[in-house]
Amino acid sequence: MSVAEKPLIPIAGETRNGRRPVAQSGANPVMIDRGSPIPSVPVKLVTAEGTTDTTSDVALGTGTVVFFAVPGAFTPTCHVNHLPGFVANLTKLRAAGVDRVVCASVNDAHVMKAWAEASNALGEIDFIADGNGALAEAMGLAKDYSGAGMGKRFARSAMIIRDGIADAVFVEDAPGVNASGAPAILMALEAARS
Template sequence: MPPKAGDAVPDVTLQEGTPGDEVKLKDLFAGKKGILFGVPGAFTPGCSKTHLPGYVSKTDALKEAGAEVVACVTVNDAFVAQAWAESAGAVGKVHVLADPHLELTKALDVVLDAEGKLGTKRCKRFSAVIVDNTFKAFNVEPDGGGLTCSLVEPTMAQLKAA
């Protein structure tokens, strides 16, 4: 079952930039308020045209709403995640974190069976508001891949309320 308000952020290590650049999720959100969102994969249409660009374009509004950190997790290797972050203008605005072994995806129970379309299991689209390593809100797209509750606007409204 995916996390609910009050649950702790799982203790997992992701990658940012290269496979050797590890990011502990608990360190990223320790003492901070922010947003974590997940996508099925870098360079896929919905992720590249709508999901990540929405968060990148609203960076200033997210900061005004209280976000100290905004992070995106994708089930890709660190090199692909970094290339995607660069191509989307996300560097310095949104941490694009690689979850190549689905560690976080499994811990959050948001595994998407995308073997038919993408060749492997991926991450369902989700968004979460986190305050000091505690989930204040967690949203999973009903079909795992849609673009409704995990987009920037509804998540920013939850951030403001947290």
Template sequence: MIQVGSTLPEVDFGLLVNGEMTNPGTNELFSDKRVVMFAVPGAFTPTCSQAHLPGFVALADKIKAKGIDSIICLSVNDAFVMDAWGKANNADEIIMLADGNGHFTKQIGLDMNTSNFGGLRSLRYSMLVEDGEVKKLNLEDPGRFEVSDAQSMLDSL
């Protein structure tokens, strides 16, 4: 499992930009940047839609004011779902990144099997990444939402 001090693996993601599919890689998203990334088990799911994403939407300006270049929301969903979820939540300041087949999530060891309702999903977490290296990792126990929220990340910056 990834931990503080680890370097993110090079993976291509899915991202809709102006309605067009793009596939930015880890280097493009994280090299020479300070990035806050948070991951959710699924777009449009209750805790993710009612608390996790909205918290980062509300605090995006304050987080960026701490020297953060970008905020990324990651989920094992496709880019079309992530784009629609971002639009439904006014997440204009957040990169809604799709790990459609879970390659990144599996490589960092933060995957879980939710076969009874979705299959491969990401554990819930937030992390601070500087130039591709994990500097902070706030990993939730399954079913919890206590340490990966936007306010906790803001407080730690």
């Protein structure tokens, strides 16, 4: 099955006004899916202008946003494959109608800023520091990497978000960057335009 044909991961729960809710506080989170609003949790947004305290729904809520999440800044696959793929494809993503590209990880804002600078991505891509993993949990994308000494982190994933609503969700089901990489997102954007 090609990446473009890969089915979106289903979500449990009822639909309200055509939009599926993400788990409420205290409940076991269900994975965010197409039609789900972006949850609102405190995060730090790292941009070329500096670091600001905001909420995830504000940081991701306007326009067409490609959001991708990685297990950790500077970790091998994230640093060598995932982030560089988006940096290399920024022109194509913008030509496909993307307003912003945002990367998130369960790291503090200082690490995210250092990674953005080291990757020549600061000012091109915005970064969300999800230091406590609240966004990963709220999106149902928290994954236990304790075996690697990393604790709970984001599962490697990506989304196309339109005005605060998840339009497409891609979660890697094996190590590496395939379904959540920039080429796969470009294919999905092109398929949506056809």
